[in-house]
Amino acid sequence: MSRNDAFRALGRQECLRLLAGVPVGRVIYTRQALPAVLPVNFSLDTDASVLLATSPGSDLVRAVDGTVVAFEADEFRAETRSGWSVIVTGRATVVTDPAEHERLVRTGPASWMPLRETVFVRIEAEMVTGRELRGATAGQ
Amino acid sequence: MSRNDAFRALGRQECLRLLAGVPVGRVIYTRQALPAVLPVNFSLDTDASVLLATSPGSDLVRAVDGTVVAFEADEFRAETRSGWSVIVTGRATVVTDPAEHERLVRTGPASWMPLRETVFVRIEAEMVTGRELRGATAGQ
Numbered sequence: 001m002s003r004n005d006a007f008r009a010l011g012r013q014e015c016l017r018l019l020a021g022v023p024v025g026r027v028i029y030t031r032q033a034l035p036a037v038l039p040v041n042f043s044l045d046t047d048a049s050v051l052l053a054t055s056p057g058s059d060l061v062r063a064v065d066g067t068v069v070a071f072e073a074d075e076f077r078a079e080t081r082s083g084w085s086v087i088v089t090g091r092a093t094v095v096t097d098p099a100e101h102e103r104l105v106r107t108g109p110a111s112w113m114p115l116r117e118t119v120f121v122r123i124e125a126e127m128v129t130g131r132e133l134r135g136a137t138a139g140q
Numbered sequence: 141m142s143r144n145d146a147f148r149a150l151g152r153q154e155c156l157r158l159l160a161g162v163p164v165g166r167v168i169y170t171r172q173a174l175p176a177v178l179p180v181n182f183s184l185d186t187d188a189s190v191l192l193a194t195s196p197g198s199d200l201v202r203a204v205d206g207t208v209v210a211f212e213a214d215e216f217r218a219e220t221r222s223g224w225s226v227i228v229t230g231r232a233t234v235v236t237d238p239a240e241h242e243r244l245v246r247t248g249p250a251s252w253m254p255l256r257e258t259v260f261v262r263i264e265a266e267m268v269t270g271r272e273l274r275g276a277t278a279g280q
Binding site for chain 2: 037074081087114
């Protein structure tokens with residue numbers, strides 16, 4: 001069985017549907033010239049951009065505002081050696097517009113981490129890729 | 141409840157014990173100047189370095205050999221809004237020594253993805269950090 005048989009590429013709509021079903025993903029960015037990653041709660045906005053809620057003073061906000069980041073979510077099952085992963089790549093920006101902030105307070109993501117103050121970070125869904133690993137046992 | 145109350149920093153040994161209990165983590169690296177991430181099976185070597193099994197011709201091998209990467213694993217539970225994440229940061233190198241390769245064929249990680257040929261990538265555990273999110277419901 002070749003590599004290509006084990007994996008199936010997912011279309012954009014399939015990727016967004018899978019993303020919408022999980023509460024935690026990971027922001028992939030660069031911090032002090034090193035690769036960095038942070039698990040976060042998120043939600044999808046109506047334009048498919050990824051929304052995160054964090055503290056105004058967080059390292060994440062300082063590191064990602066205005067830069068291109070990746071956002072990844074996945075689900076794997078050890079019993080069947082199967083699962084999926086989806087990656088959104090795009091520019092991250094802190095939401096500064098007061099009306100937009102108000103809208104997201106009502107409809108945006110809720111962090112599992114209690115926040116005294118909340119800022120929202122939006123990751124544009126410029127590139128959305130995903131793949132499904134089918135249960136692959138042959139030859140293993 | 142402040143941010144500090146919700147999280148507990150994990151010690152190196154605690155991090156390694158948690159890592160040893162999950163089959164899938166994520167390599168965080170840079171590909172064509174953009175942040176990139178790939179979920180992979182892994183195992184821990186006896187010196188706590190992270191071992192991955194992949195194809196000799198994979199993008200991952202080309203992108204990470206000789207560079208500093210991050211490796212992340214986590215487990216979160218939506219019901220309790222709790223979980224943990226661990227990040228290993230260090231230099232990645234492809235295992236080229238034949239005796240070492242042989243040892244890893246016997247004792248190293250097995251990929252869920254069938255591989256015609258296998259190369260092993262080692263990520264040195266130069267920095268190991270982790271944190272636990274305790275179930276945080278107050279104020280949410």
